[in-house]
Amino acid sequence: MKRLYIIAVVAMSMCLTGCNRWLDINTNPNYVADADKAMLLPTIQLSVADKLGYDINLVGLFWSEYVTQNKNTNQYYTIMTYNLTNQDSSFRSPWSYFYTRVLPSIKTFLAKCDETGNENFILEGKAMLAYTLYMMTSLWDDVVYTEGYLSDELIVNPKFDSGKQMQETIIGILEDIRKISPDAAAAAEEASTSSTADMVFGGDTDAWFQFANTLYLKVLLRDFSANKSKIQSLLAEDNFLDQDCAFDNFSDQADKSNPLYESDRRQLNTNANIRCCIEILNVLSEDDPRLDAYYVNGAKGDVYGVTTDPSESTLFNITATQPVYFATADEALFLQAEAYARLGDAESAQSCYEAAIEASFDREGCAGAEEFIEGAYAFTAGSTEEMVEQIINQKWAANVHGNPIESWFDINRTGYPTVGKTISYSPGVSDGFPKRFLIPNSSTEYNSNSPAGKSLTEKMWWQK
Secondary structure, eight states, X not given: OOOOOHHHHHHHHHHOSOOXXXXXXXXXXXXXXXXXXXXXXXXXXXXXXXXXXXXXXXXXXXXXXXXXXXXXXXXXXXHHTTOOOTTSHHHHHHHHHIIIIIHHHXXXXXXXXXXXXXXXXXXXXXXXXXXXXXXXXXXXXXXXXXXXXXXXXXXXXXXXBOHHHHHHHHHHHHHHHHHSOHHHHHHHHHHSOOTTXXXXXXXXXXXXXXHHHXXXXXHHGGGTTTTHHHHHHHHHHOOOOSSOEEEOOOOSSTTSSOHHIIIIIIISSOSOOEXXXXXXXXXXXXXXXXXXXXXXXXXXXXXXXXXXXXXXXXXXXXXXXXXEEEEOHHHHHHHHHHHHHHTTOHHHHHHXXXXXXXXXXXXXXXXOHHHHHHTXXXXXXXXXXXXXXXXXXXXXXXXXXXXXXXXXXXXXXXXOSOBTXXXXXXXXXXXXXXXXXXXXXXXXXXXXXXXXXXXXXXXXXXXX
């Protein structure tokens, strides 16, 4: 069972930024240089949740066309219109956080695990490493890894690993996880429990293996043809997430709430910025009960594009205790549905697709999924692309409160929901849909090996 560890974790997250020579130049005497792994693990998890839950998913909400900016305010106008440069905090903040806090803490954590040989902690640490690298390369493509994380020496101008190289790196880490004996991990958990330190699964090693397998499938799907046999073997194992992988240790108190809620609803001088976007009704029926969970007062006629009065448009709904999801049970099922569709197994694709919609309803606390599965959202077997489009459209519609940045990844990877058809470009945008985060000027101006000249609309290797 997870514990409310926020005060201790926040304190640690503020001081655990300098554990490795590959990033630190000076030694700060206020940093904890030798923290126990039981303190490092929740720090890592909170740090990732903090950046994902605010900076990254805020962009995901706008770029996936779930929300739009209130016409009478302009807090997120540059995000909505893709008018961002490599100096914007939307790119700089998570970039800096991952490199100076998350990766050094993971490296120290795993080094401590190597000393003690606790398979349960190794499993948890490597899973967080794989997820962090997956998120970084999904956002920026090129990542400093070989001359960064893997180096024990400070390299002033480190070279970047390409996105394609990072794909193989992440696959390798996940395959290392899959080599860990589940029995050994469970025995290690019993002998040296991580239950009070693990803020995600409370030390449930089976759930960590399921999360790793779910991430593995997601990564493999970026190159389906090359990974077809691995995908088939993974599906045959049928060991994916059946619960949400989330950091949910938030409380309704200042500085202890969900990061997006904390910033947008508690700290700004207005909470009217983020409004419902009409595109949601291009996929969901107006009587879908999840709309009332996603948006204050639902999305029945008072969304932007319908009303001309912004005061009548409905707010995006977010609560102080809303979890930050690294993955969800419905995402795991949608991934399986897509894999089966690409393998030509329409029956299995349909079964996973329907189960995914049910799981999405359950996560939002809504009833009545069967009515929609049999009606408006009924699965129709067809060509591979026809089946994939149905699956990704419903995955997009289910992900408003899940991990909205993943929907932006899917739009660029699969082409669905279709930009210009199901969803639209943001108002005033004429030079294309964004494909990547820009590498911040803090790197491009000081590292001679930093990739330069890439635009917001330049495709990554895995994008359609």
